[in-house]
Amino acid sequence: MRQRMNQNRARSAMRTGVDHMATGLAILATILVIAPLIAIFVYLIYKGASSLNLAFFTQIPKPVGEAGGGMANAIVGSGVLLAVASLIGVPIGIGGGIYLAEFGRGTKLANAVRFTADVLNGVPSIVMGIAVYSLIVIPQGHFSAFSGGVGLGIMMIPTVTRTTEEMLLMVPNAVREAALGLGVPNWRSVLSITLKTASPGVITGCMLAFARVAGETAPLIFTAFGNQFWSASLNQPIAALPLQIYIYAISPYDEWHRLAWAGALVLIILIVLAVSLVRYVASRGILKGAS
């Protein structure tokens, strides 16, 4: 009897021990995951902040050996590329989301679209880059900003479609029914009632997609190609921030490494701002006014 009790006590102590150990391991895992993030941020600020000055935002790269210079052309180039990408990706993506949430809800076709969008989201960006390369760059005969924008644009479509669908699904049916009940045509109800109600969420979804493609380098290597000089022409190769960071990072020059760190810091600040904004809007309850 006594032995039995001792055994039980020992077993229960062991179970508690295992429980504590598991808790400890989970905490350790969390710390190990946060460590690289902190390391990356600390290094970016440490290495990048000292190189961030007015010249960085106003000058184009100097030739090797000369100090100074900046990445103004890359920042502008990224802006041009992202503008083209948004012009392609946002309308088509939102349209697809509207179809999934409003017209095709529950149909086999919509499920297939949703599934394909999710799978397409996981296709490596470099594969998209090759497709655009052989679709536009080879027939055209030269690299161009336009092909880079198309490459980024088609990467935005699946993300925008899925977030738009999710946001539209959160709009209460009563809102749609009220609009339709008042005799508004369906297209009008979708555009000015449903989509408008969900617009904060849809916009944040677009911004997430935007932030994602803003950091893409792989498809730009053989579409936009990069450019050491000013260029805003859609028909010419164009510089882009991530591309420039890549080129500078693998170069052997300290001056260029410095610029790469500064560029990465700028890119990260933009992306953190976008993600924080998204979180802020989401936490405030996007559809508070509607429901």
Add this chain to the structure above:
Amino acid sequence: MSEIRIPKLEVAATPQSEPSGVGSGNPASVGTGPEAVRASTSISEVRRFLLARGNSAFADRLFGGTMMACAMSIFGIVLLIATELVMRSQLSWHKFGFAFFYKFNVDPDTHLPVFWDPVSGTFYALPFLYGTLVSSLLALLIAVPLAIGVAIFLTEMCPKFLRGPLGFVTELLAAIPSVVYGLWAVFVLVPLLREHVNPVFIAIFNNSVVVKLFGWTGIVGDKGFFGGSNYGLGMMAAGVILAVMILPIISSLTREVMNAVPNSQREAVLALGATRWEMIRTGVLRNARIGIVGSVILGLGRALGETMAVAMVIGNRPEISKSLLSLGYSMASVIANEFSEASDNLYLSALIEIGLALFIVTIIVNALARVLVWAVTRGTPARVQ
């Protein structure tokens, strides 16, 4: 016609069958009831009734058609990518056939295998397959335990006030661009591995006692996993940076899958006298395992396709070596590095064929992962469907 519709309309208008599950937008609530599923997957009766009144309008049809065209463009993109890749890789496919993925030439002088030599027109993709596979598996090996640990901590143990910030931090980790990871890896991670981490592994794996005991396994010693010279760059660095990059994807999906496990499961296990860990193991992990496997596969898909960070640290040498310290090459990074200098058509075509292989593999892997995750979270309103 209206006699048929009106009774349906009345049924639909009662509060029970018009659930607010869709509107409430609470992903943690498990709407497995039939109403919740119906509401999230089909158009309500009221709306159908109202739509039936005016859907003959030309503008409505036009609008619906345009939206459908937008949705169909997703199929269009997939088809476009597939046809472009298949067409442009014809040259290499005709020249090498399926041997492209497993054969190699042997150098007559040194008797070493030659896989990839643009000068002599030799293009075999085996080292890239090997590099992609090994670096991705290494990444999974590192990332999966950590990601599941984080997910467990965040869903089951974490105090409420930490949950938000920690979730945000992991989300940020997913938002950092590949090229920034690469930059950090080149200047911080690689020196760290070269000077502090790799020497430890080398000391353990090449220890004379260890070699004597386990030499027969081929894992230790000069020809083992940590033999050869220590550059810092190489498979190990690629695996570690890939692990950091896929961690947030695996952990956020695992969290979602674990959130989808009904609370009654947890309560039941706890009521039987289990400790918290036993509750997590038997009540949560066991129920969520299919979804967890799905998220791991999704992470694998991401790792297979990662380009820039890997290209910057893997060393870019088309070789196959058992050592994790040796330089390697991956499918995505060879395309990124050599595409713009591919001068002749066969070279270009071979690179595009590698891209095609990558496309097919990632599509299969992602589809599989989505199906698995979807099987678990089916009832919830749909972030990962």
